[in-house]
Each structure stands twice: as structure tokens, then as C-alpha cells.
Amino acid sequence: MGDTLGESRYIGIMSGTSLDGVDAVLVSFDSSGPSLIQTHFLPYDDILRTQLLALNDAGHDELHRAALLSNRLSRLYADAVAALLAKSEVDSREIVAIGCHGQTVRHCPQMENAYSVQLGNAALLAELTGITVVADFRSRDIAAGGQGAPLVPAFHRMMFRDQRVCRAIVNIGGIANITYLPPEGEVVGFDCGPGNMLMDAWCMRHKGSTYDHDGAWAGSGHVIPGLLEALLAFPFFALPPPKSTGREMFSIDWLGLYLNGDEAPEDVQATLLRLTVETIASSLLQHSPGVEEVYLCGGGAHNGQLVAELNAILPGKKIKPTDALGVNADWMEAFAFAWLAKQTIEKAPGNLPAVTGATGSRVLGAIYLA
Numbered sequence: 001m002g003d004t005l006g007e008s009r010y011i012g013i014m015s016g017t018s019l020d021g022v023d024a025v026l027v028s029f030d031s032s033g034p035s036l037i038q039t040h041f042l043p044y045d046d047i048l049r050t051q052l053l054a055l056n057d058a059g060h061d062e063l064h065r066a067a068l069l070s071n072r073l074s075r076l077y078a079d080a081v082a083a084l085l086a087k088s089e090v091d092s093r094e095i096v097a098i099g100c101h102g103q104t105v106r107h108c109p110q111m112e113n114a115y116s117v118q119l120g121n122a123a124l125l126a127e128l129t130g131i132t133v134v135a136d137f138r139s140r141d142i143a144a145g146g147q148g149a150p151l152v153p154a155f156h157r158m159m160f161r162d163q164r165v166c167r168a169i170v171n172i173g174g175i176a177n178i179t180y181l182p183p184e185g186e187v188v189g190f191d192c193g194p195g196n197m198l199m200d201a202w203c204m205r206h207k208g209s210t211y212d213h214d215g216a217w218a219g220s221g222h223v224i225p226g227l228l229e230a231l232l233a234f235p236f237f238a239l240p241p242p243k244s245t246g247r248e249m250f251s252i253d254w255l256g257l258y259l260n261g262d263e264a265p266e267d268v269q270a271t272l273l274r275l276t277v278e279t280i281a282s283s284l285l286q287h288s289p290g291v292e293e294v295y296l297c298g299g300g301a302h303n304g305q306l307v308a309e310l311n312a313i314l315p316g317k318k319i320k321p322t323d324a325l326g327v328n329a330d331w332m333e334a335f336a337f338a339w340l341a342k343q344t345i346e347k348a349p350g351n352l353p354a355v356t357g358a359t360g361s362r363v364l365g366a367i368y369l370a
Helices: 046-054 062-088 122-129 138-143 152-160 197-207 213-219 225-232 252-256 265-287 304-313 332-345
Strands: 007-015 021-030 033-043 095-108 115-119 133-135 167-172 175-181 188-194 293-297 318-321 366-368
Touching: 007 062, 007 332, 021 062, 021 332, 033 062, 033 332, 046 062, 062 095, 062 115, 062 122, 095 122, 095 332, 115 138, 122 133, 122 366, 133 332, 152 167, 152 175, 152 188, 152 332, 167 265, 167 332, 175 265, 188 197, 188 265, 197 213, 197 252, 197 265, 213 265, 213 304, 225 265, 265 304, 293 304, 304 318
Parallel strands: 007 095, 095 133, 167 293, 293 318
Antiparallel strands: 007 021, 021 033, 095 115, 133 366, 167 175, 175 188
């Protein structure tokens, strides 16, 4: 099953902190390496997005609401799998496993009793698809003293490390994170801070749109120096890696603590975009010595204003989308979770202890057999 002349096929499912929807990919692994066969995106509706956002804070009957949303998400994941297989003309029996990240609603890695919560009923997904499911990737790393994130740098190392060139992969989703890939030595990876998350929330509040297309609204405003300085002084940015973060730290309420209320909305948007740019750039300069090539993935890779400002603040660096390396910027994380599922099925480690802070390499994930 899923093995034709040494080939194995896996599905990766990712629904990230941007809360835009479900990314699903079908990946083939063979002796020549992994390759993306097919992709499918299933958007969240406004009601589901609002319900998921509400679970980022304590509220009435939240355990019940979380359980219901886990089931609803798993049905969406199953729909995405069905559509993906139909587009690919591949039978479900050819798939070794689904790697399903789930939807993060709490990520608290700095606490003494650290934890991270991803919604999604993996048992239900296995029942609905008839395919083995690997889920709950973060818990084992956290149990081993790590932060459970970021996990994708291990995939970046496998896919993109070059023996001659210093590279960095920058994922700009809801949260921004970097992976530094020197030709030899230890890989560095960590969350820089907010990616699109605050910009999206501010855009929704003032424009009624889920995101600022191409950064045009931010480009119409002017950076507020005092606000930017205050935001950059937030302690998270000065922390050394390993570090990871989420909506618990960088929420619209957090932003409100720094506002007077008389700022022009487009100027705040311009400042939030610059915050993302400066925290990415400073992270690269501080922790990626000698980096020559920077490759962008995630939704932020399509934000023309953000990319232009990143180029301006990092002169002399080659900055391109990961498409230039053969992986479409939109599908990187889903691709990574297909690979992480394969690692789990093959009893191979999926984390990088130097990145997450875990005491050692661990096989990640829980397996729900079909």
C-alpha cells in the first residue's frame, strides 16, 4: 500500500495561525527525493474563523466548544483529502498516512508546565478517510523540554541545505519564523514575532477584509516612529532562541496597549508591516551570520510592500520566494507535515533539539491506524 517501486505517498494538512483555511498536499517520496503531486485549499467561512479566534481566550463552556470545533475541523480536513485525491486521481489505499497539524488555539511554551493545543479529532479523520493519521506533533518535543515549535526547520534542512551557500528560509504566516541553513554546523530556527497576524486583524477591524492585498493599504500610510519603537521594545524580541510564540502574545488587544486612539488606521498598518520587516531582518542579521540567500514562504511572500521593505533593509541579500528552490511558497508547511508524518511512521526523529530546545531528538506524533 502506497509503495510502487520504492515510492511512498503521504498527505500533509496544515491550518495555520492566519486562520484562512486548510492547505492539503499530496507528496511522493522516492529515491530521487520528495515531490509535490497535487494541492488543494479549502477556505474557512467567517463563522468558523470567529469561533476559532474566540478559543484563543478563556470563555464560557470552552471545552465543549473546542470538542465540537475539533470534530468540525476534522470533517473539513476529510473534505480536503477527498478533493485532493479526486484531483490527483489517486485511490486512498495508495496513501501511507496523513500528517495533520491541527488548528492551534493555545501555544504556551514558556510556562513551567508548558503546553500547546491543536484542535482536530485525528481518530475521526482516520474513520472518515480510511487512511492512517499522524497528529499531535508538538507534545513529545514539549515533554522532552522543548517548545514544540518551530518544527518545519527539520524539513527545511532536509530539502534546502546547500554545501556551498548560506541560506535562510523565512516563513511569514500568522507568525514569522526563520531557519538558518549554513553549509555545515548547526541549523538555527525560531519564531521572530508576528508575521501577518496583527496586520490581518487590523485590516479586518478597519477595512472588513481578511488581509491587506499586496500590502497596498500599508503602503498608503506612514510608519509612526514612536509606536514602532515601543512595539520593538517588547521583551520577546530580545529573547535568544530557542523561542516560539502565538496569538496569546501578539493579539489585537496587545496592540491596543500601545495606541493612543488618534492614529490614522493606515499609519498603524504601515507600522505593523514595518514591525514584521524589522523583526525578521534583525533576526537574520543577528542569528544568520554570512547568510547570502533568503527564501520566503507563507502568505507574506505575496505581500509586495513587505517584500520591497525587506529588500531595502537587507541590501545585498538575494531575496526570492521558495518557488525558486522548487517548492511553492503557499504549500511549504503542508509539505513539511507530510514529511513529518513519514518520519513518524518510519520511527525517525522529527525535531531539531537545537531549534526547539528539547533535550534530544524525538519521534513526534501520535498514530491513528486506518
